[in-house]
Amino acid sequence: MKLSRRDCLVHSSWTTGALAVTASAVPAGFTLAGETNDAASVLHHPAKAKRVIFLFMHGGPSHVDTFDYKPRLIADNGKDLPFDLPPQISAKPTLLASPWKWSQHGEAGLWATDLLPEMSKHLDSLCVIRSMHTRGQSHGQAVGMVNTGSDNFVRPSVGAWVSYALGSAHPDLPAHVAIAPATAHGGPRNYGAAFLPAKHQATVIGKNGKIGDGKIAYLDSAQDHQFALVNRLNRAHAEVSGRDRSTDGAIEAVDLANRMRGAAPEVMDLSKETQATKTLYGIGDKTTDSFGRSCLMARRLAEAGVRFITVSSGQVWDQHGNLKKGHDKNAATTDKPIAGLIADLQQRGLWEDTLIVWGGEFGRTPVVQGSNGRDHNPQGFSMVLGGGGVRGGMTYGETDEFGYYAVRDRVHMHDLHATILHQLGIDHERLTYRYAGRDFRLTDVHGRIVEDILNG
Template sequence: MLQRAAAGFGYVALQGLLGREKAQAEVIPNPLAPKQPQFPARAKRVVFLFMKGGPSHVDTFDPKPLLQRDDGKPYPYEQPRVQFAQTGKLLKSPWSFKQYGQSGLPVSELFPNVAQCVDDLCILRSVYGTNPAHGGACLKLHTGSDTQIRPSMGSWVLYGLGSENENLPGFITICPTLAHGGVNNWGAAFLPAYCQGTPIGNASIPADKALVRHIRNDLLSGEEQRKQLDYIAKLNREHLELTGPDLALEGRINSFELAYRMQSTMPEAQDINGESEATKRMYGLDNKVTANFGHQCLMARRFLERGVRFVQVTHSDGEVQWDQHSALFKGHTKNAAEVDKPIAGFLRDLKERGLLEDTLVLWGGEFGRTPTAQGGDGRDHNPHGFTMWMAGAGVKPGIAYGATDDYGYFAQQDKVHIHDLHATILHLLGMNHEKLTYRYAGRDFRLTDVEGRVVKEIIA
C-alpha cells in the first residue's frame, strides 16, 4: 500500500524493519534441525552398546575348535611384532558354544539370552584396529584416530543429520567411562559445539542416580529464566549483527536454549516409573545383578523413541570391566551376567515397538583378547582380530561375516577395519563417508580419515 501511494520513505522504513526482524530470526538458526541424508537411509538412529575393556571374541561369538584341541601348546604362527605384553601358550575357552535359532549361529554359554536373539544379529568376526592400548584403541573406535583429537562418530552423525527432537540433545552417552580417552570419546573436537555428546552420569555412578548436571535451577523460576535468556539473546544478536557469524557464540546461545527446554523434557525421559512391570523384568530391573545395565538400556530406548539421533550405553564398572589379564573365568562370567539379559530385553523391546527397523544397534569393545594365556588364566589385549555385532536397520540378520585365523589371533577373511565399520554405519544412515567432511586447519576432515570401505556384503 505504501509503495502504491508513492510514500517511498515510509516503504523503505517498513522494508528495513521487516528485514531486520527477518535477519534477527535467521541470525541463529537451529543447527540441530533434521537434515536430509545424502541418499535414502536404512537407519535413522544409532545405539552403541560399548563393552569397555575388550571382551574376548573367542569366548563369546567366535568359537575356535582348534584352540580347544591345542590348549597348552605354543601358538604355531608368528605373533604380532608389537604386543601390549608377553603371553604364553594357547588357552582354550572355559565356556562351551551352542547353535541357536534358524540361522544356527554359535554363541557362548556366557550369553544365553542374547543367543535367543541371534537371528537378528549380524556378527562381524573379522574386525581389526591398530592400537593394543586401551586409550588409543578407544579413541580409534570412537573417533577414527588413535593419535589425534578428532570428533567422535556420534558427533559426525549429529553434524550430518541433525536431531529429531528440539528438547533433548541429539547425542547422549549414558554412564560413560572417564578413563582411556574420557570426554574425547564423545567430544566434538573441531566440529561445531552443538555436535558435542551430552553425558548422563559416568561409570562410577549407578544408572538410577545418573543425571544431567545442573538440570534444575533452584535459584530462578522458569518465567525468570525465560526473561533472562531473552535478554541475553537480544544482546548476543546485536553483537552478531556487528561482528558477523561467530560459531562459538552461536553455539553457546543454542546451548542455553536447549538447556532451558531440557529442564522439563530430560527428567520425563529418564523417569521409568511409567514403564510396565513386565518391561522392567524384561530388562532385568528386578535383579540386582542386571538392574544397573538394564536401567541404562531402558533409558536408551526412551531416548531413541523421543528422537535422539545417537545414544551410547557403556558397561564399565571401574574395576573388573572386560579387561581380564587374569581371572578370565571370574571376570567374564560376572560381566556377561550383568549385560546379557538387558541386551536381549533391549533388542526384543525395540523389535516389538517397530524401532529395530530403523535403529542400528552396535555391540562391542575397543579390541578383543589373545588366544594365548596371560597370568595363567587370563588373556591380553588383541586389536588384530575381534568380534563386534550389529542388529536392525538394514543389516543382514542371522549371519556371521568374516573370520579370524584358526586360533582367533588375526582377522584373516573379509577383514573389517575400524574405518570400514565407520563407513558402513554412515552408509546405513544415508551418508557417503567420503563426502561427510568438515574443513579445519586447511584440510577437509572426515570420520574415516583417508581410508574406509562400505561393507556392502552385510547390507540387506
C-alpha cells in the first residue's frame, strides 16, 4: 500500500494524542515456559477474583493514624524514639501520638481511629496487613514499586500484566483502566505497558485525583475516517517494515478504541444510576462528589468486564506538616465513597469475586516532622484488602511497638503483587514476557503468596 503526502496529512486535526486510547482487546493468553499461547492456558489455577479495584491513596496515608494501633506510641508521646532513625530521615526523633481517637469495631474488634469512620464500619469484611514494607524513600521510587514492582526501571504496571494475562471480559472494553491518575511521580509509567504490547496500557479517565467530565478523551469527537486513517498508516508500516509486536499492539489498540465508541459511553453513563446509589457514594456533595463518581465509575467498569481499575485520590496524603488538617481533608473526600463502593459491591453480589486494595506507596513515621507532620515511611505500613477470596475481620503482621519497622510476618510489595495475581488465578512465577533476551515478570525474582489472609 502506497500512501501519499495528502493521505498522511488529511484530517491532521486528529492528533497523535488520540493514540493514547489503548487497551486490551479480546481475552488473550500469555506466554508460559513450555506452554502454548491459547485461551485454555490463561488460568494456572481456579481464580477467586475476576477483577481488582486498587484505591490508590497517593502520597502515603499514615498507618499509625488509621489502622495500626500502638499503645506505646500513645503512652510515650513527646519522648524520643529509643532507637536511631534511618539515615535518610530528616524528622526529629520525637514521638507523635495520633491526634485521632482509637476504638475497636465490629464483631472482630479490629482497631481503627475515627479518621475513617465509614470504612471502619466495614472492618469485619476487610483484612488489614500491618507489616507492609517496600523500596523507595521518595515518592517516585515507592509509587513505582506499588504500581509496577520496580523502584527505578520502566516496567509494565500491575494492570498491564493483568491485561496481558487475562484480557478483558468484555469484547469492546479495555481490561485496564486508570481513573484520575497523577501526572507526577512517574505519570504514565505507573499505568503504562512498558515493553508489553501497547494495547495493555491503561485507558485513562480524568487526571490528578479528579474524574472531570468522566469521559475518555478522543472517543466522542473521533470520526470513522479518522480511525480508518490511523489503521491505514499502521498497516502500511507493517507491510513495509514487517510485522512486530509493537505494530500489532498499535493496530489492536486503535481497533479497540474504535469499538469502544459504541460500548463505553453507555457503561460510563452515571446518570443511569438511582439517586439512592449516588447518595451512597456521596455524589452531589461538594466534598465527596468527584471521588464518589470515580468509585461509582469503577464499579460500573468492573461490572462490565474491566479486569483492573485504579482509582487515584491524587497526591494529597503527603502531610509533612499539619497532619491533622491534611488527613482530615483527605479522609472527608474519600471515606464515604469507598465505604459506598464496598456496600454497593456487596449488595450486587460482586464482593466475593472483586478484590479491593486500599493504600498508598508507603506509610508515615511515628516521629514528628515540621509543624506536627510525619515523614515518609517505607519500612513499615499498612494496606487494606477485601473481597476476592480475602478473609475479613483480621489483621496480619505487625510493626514494632511504635509503628516504625515491620517486624512480624513481613509483607513486601512483591508479596502483595504475587497475592493479587494468585487470587486472579495467575502464578506470579509463570506469568512472564521475554524482552531483551530475558524473561521478565511483575515480581522480578521475588514474591510469596500471603496464604494466611486467604479463604480456602
